Amino acid sequence: MLDYALLDALAAVVRHGSFDRAASELNVTPSAVSQRVKLLEERVGSVLVKRGQPCVATTSGALLCRHTERVQLLEAELTGRLPALPGALVEPWPALRVAVNDDSVGTWFIDAVAQFCVEREMLLDLVIDDQDHTAQRIRDGSVQGAVTTQAEPVQGCRSTRLGRMRYLAVCSPDFLARHFAGGVTRESLRRTPCVDFNPKDQLQKRFMRRITRAELDPPLHWIPHVAGFLRACVTGLGWGMCPERMIAPHLASGELVEMAPGKPIDVDLYWQSWRLSIGWLDDFGVVLRKRAAEFLD
Numbered sequence: 001m002l003d004y005a006l007l008d009a010l011a012a013v014v015r016h017g018s019f020d021r022a023a024s025e026l027n028v029t030p031s032a033v034s035q036r037v038k039l040l041e042e043r044v045g046s047v048l049v050k051r052g053q054p055c056v057a058t059t060s061g062a063l064l065c066r067h068t069e070r071v072q073l074l075e076a077e078l079t080g081r082l083p084a085l086p087g088a089l090v091e092p093w094p095a096l097r098v099a100v101n102d103d104s105v106g107t108w109f110i111d112a113v114a115q116f117c118v119e120r121e122m123l124l125d126l127v128i129d130d131q132d133h134t135a136q137r138i139r140d141g142s143v144q145g146a147v148t149t150q151a152e153p154v155q156g157c158r159s160t161r162l163g164r165m166r167y168l169a170v171c172s173p174d175f176l177a178r179h180f181a182g183g184v185t186r187e188s189l190r191r192t193p194c195v196d197f198n199p200k201d202q203l204q205k206r207f208m209r210r211i212t213r214a215e216l217d218p219p220l221h222w223i224p225h226v227a228g229f230l231r232a233c234v235t236g237l238g239w240g241m242c243p244e245r246m247i248a249p250h251l252a253s254g255e256l257v258e259m260a261p262g263k264p265i266d267v268d269l270y271w272q273s274w275r276l277s278i279g280w281l282d283d284f285g286v287v288l289r290k291r292a293a294e295f296l297d
Contacts, residue, residue, distance in 0.1 A: 163296025
C-alpha cells in the first residue's frame with residue numbers, strides 16, 4: 001500500500017524543485033520532507049529524486065509523481081461532484097499544473113482558458129519553459145499537461161495539434177539601416193547583436209540557418225522576459241524573433257520592421273495531457289483545442 005503522505009512530499013519536491021519550497025507548501029520542516037522522501041525511496045528500493053538546483057525526478061520518481069498528481073485530480077473531481085463528502089482531502093478549488101511557453105502565455109493562452117477556469121473554479125499553476133522543452137515537464141511528472149512542439153505523445157499521454165505560431169525577425173528601422181544597409185547576409189548577421197530569451201531559445205539560430213545555411217555566433221543580449229525582449233527590439237538593442245500576433249501593432253506603427261519579409265519561422269504547437277480520463281483535465285483540453293483555433297493558424 002502506498003503512503004500518500006510520502007508521495008505528496010515527493011511530488012512537492014519535484015513540483016517546486018526544492019526541499020525548502022516543498023516544506024513551505026506542506027507546512028513542515030525541510031528535514032521532515034527529506035525524511036519522507038528518503039523513507040519512500042527505501043520502501044520502493046530506488047532513488048526517486050536527483051538532488052540539485054533544481055531537484056528533478058528520476059524515471060521511477062516521475063512515475064510516482066504522475067500517479068500522485070492523477071490521484072489528486074481524481075479526488076478533486078470527486079469532491080466537486082460531492083461537495084459535502086465527509087473527510088474530503090482537497091480544497092474546493094483544484095489546481096491544474098500546466099507547462100507552457102512564455103510567448104503563448106503572453107499572446108493567446110490566457111485568453112483561451114480564462115473563461116473555463118472561472119466557470120469551473122479551477123486554479124491555474126503555470127510552469128514556464130521553452131516550447132521545445134515543456135514536454136519534459138509532463139514526462140517527469142511535474143505537470144498534468146503541456147503546450148509543446150513535440151507531436152509524438154509522451155508515454156501515457158495523448159497529443160493533439162493546437163495550431164501554429166508564426167515568428168518574424170524584427171528590429172527597429174534605425175537598427176536595420178545601421179546594421180543591414182547592405183542586406184541581411186551571413187556577414188551582417190555574424191557581427192550584429194541579436195536578442196535571445198535564454199539558452200534554450202533556438203528561434204534566432206533557426207532564422208540565421210535559414211538565411212545563411214550556416215551556424216553563426218553573433219553578439220547576444222540575454223533577456224529572459226517577453227516584454228523586455230520586445231522592448232529590446234523596439235529600442236534598437238538588437239534584432240529578434242517575435243510572435244506575429246504580439247508585434248502586429250508595432251509593425252503597423254513603424255516601431256518595428258521585418259528584416260526578411262516572407263521568411264517567417266513557423267512553430268507547430270501541440271497539447272499533451274494524461275491519457276487517463278479525468279473530467280476537469282479532459283474538459284480543459286477540449287476547450288483549449290477549440291479556443292486555440294481562434295488564435296493560432
